Amino acid sequence: MSSNNVYVIASSMVRVSRYFSKSYKDLVIDVVNELTSSVGSIDIDYLIVSNVFSDSILEQLDISTILAQELGLTPKPTLRVETGESSGLTAITQGYSLIKSGIADTVLVVGVEKCSEFPTPTMNKHFIKFLDYEVESIYGLSIVNEVSLLMKMYMRKYGYGRDDLSSWSVKMHSNALKNPYAQLRFLITKEQVVRSQVVSDPIRLLDMYPVGDGASAVLLSNRGDIVNNEVLEIVEIAQATSQPLNLREDLLSLPATKTVFNKLLSKSKLDLNDVIIEVHDSYSILGYLIIEELGLVERGRAPSIIDDLDNVNLSGGLKARGHPIGATGVYQVAEVFKIMTTGLGDIRRDSCWGLIHNMSAVDNNSVGVLVRRCSC
């Protein structure tokens, strides 16, 4: 008899990169083959695919069924979920729900995105779709515009110069150097950040995530003992939405993220310094705001602690590991699983707890997952 708990029992991914010669199917087959070879023969009851741009970029709908056919998983049921940039972690929450409800015992969650199919100017027309078309993007507003506004407000409110806000990017590149799956595996300096191309002043190219392709897979099960390796239990999940930026009172708070963190942390008295944390730093200013929302540091003080931060975005984060949109949340869970069990390259921590945060646009919606290493 299986328990009612939900465990992360395996994960796999390809390095985030530009795969001009591989289709989305190739990438998914690679990660699923690696995952299944690591756990042996396990019956999969349900396939969930997190993907954002299949309709507009890949000319493909019902992509979860097409992938089930390709992977030989028919007649198993499938599902594609899409909640913008947070789709990956939303997919994990749906897998959790299907197991908790007794509908499935084991769920394969796959994240995949091909952002290199078209040149960046074309892709930019798709990236703005996370904002409200009728209210925001139709008038030319994009996420980077909104984020540049936040960065200006943050600098003014707390008295920072442009240089002071480059520490996040420097740290993320330093972390990514140790992650074999990261897209940007090279060190940068604060000077390079400030001298990089202006995207939307004061946001520079090295303040933001690179465009890349990716595929990642996570196996969820109600049987933590089905594999010989260490596994993680999903202790809590949380999801929330918020009003669009133009309707918020305090632009420097992230209301959905706040709701999510409150729910994740309300039941346990965790010291966050002992937790492996992955947050959605698509832009460096969002990284600062998120760790302030998390309570790791008081508001306005985030830039001062970055150099010493040794438990946040060990993967390199969206900034340097990369952000293959629909796949990102699945990468985050896949990475935390490896960091806390077998190791992500040389990155391994004996932490008992992991916290993952994934969001869309400037916190339009936010998702969080709290995991515990079962051997703790």
Added chain:
Amino acid sequence: MSSNNVYVIASSMVRVSRYFSKSYKDLVIDVVNELTSSVGSIDIDYLIVSNVFSDSILEQLDISTILAQELGLTPKPTLRVETGESSGLTAITQGYSLIKSGIADTVLVVGVEKCSEFPTPTMNKHFIKFLDYEVESIYGLSIVNEVSLLMKMYMRKYGYGRDDLSSWSVKMHSNALKNPYAQLRFLITKEQVVRSQVVSDPIRLLDMYPVGDGASAVLLSNRGDIVNNEVLEIVEIAQATSQPLNLREDLLSLPATKTVFNKLLSKSKLDLNDVIIEVHDSYSILGYLIIEELGLVERGRAPSIIDDLDNVNLSGGLKARGHPIGATGVYQVAEVFKIMTTGLGDIRRDSCWGLIHNMSAVDNNSVGVLVRRCSC
């Protein structure tokens, strides 16, 4: 304390039509307002949106969050699901899962699609995306091509002429005449079907669904007693995928649909003649094949029983009620709810059981829901 059962407690919809002057938001606001005014003040824990073409047609991703903002539902979590033409019923199954798992008590499921934003030739480029791009649609194959092949095979195998296969369409238009929400509310004759425009021989225009917009809403809850009206209990759900048509041995069977019906009906000894049934008849030949798969009639005999069929697609089916792609499955549940409780226009049946079937392409995936009237 709430039960672990899941109930359909309310439904609403707009007439399927071409709404040139209404946005998708307008349509959703209309159906949600109607739904909430019918049940009074009920706390909604989760919004699920079934929509297929938002990315390519509406320039909108994360549509479920945008709708939560528009409906004043923030900070409640949201989810968009997409499994091609069966997205609507897949959304219902995810709502069921979220309630069964204890994550939510009450889930609002909304289906919405705007297929009239572009002319039909443009839309046809989107409708082929349900097939595998790399294997089928890139070479010009479309669903209507596959369906015309099946129709030819069916005619040859069972000795029917073209005229003999017009009864489904005639019946559906007759049913739709009584459904105030149906798109095609006019009678047709067999002669009109056969004389209508060729789409892909032997498929004629009146053999297939019309293009239309729609929005529909269903409220699911673990509290069947929260409203004063009669409610339905979701007794069983089932989902399955199948190999693409080119890899199937028997082209005239529908393997995913078969798996779904087997699971839905295995636990109860239902006389199908007493069940209100809604099936996915996007093309009339699929209507025949589905009711044969269901066991309502032996294989090859479906055309002979259509005139007397009084419990299948009382709504008019996809053929005549219309098929607003991502909204269709939600319409099916909304209609069955009304037929079995307050009445769908003048259509009302005291049946205890309802069975709903929704699928994508030629049975690439299929979803089924079995409901029971609680007062039975």
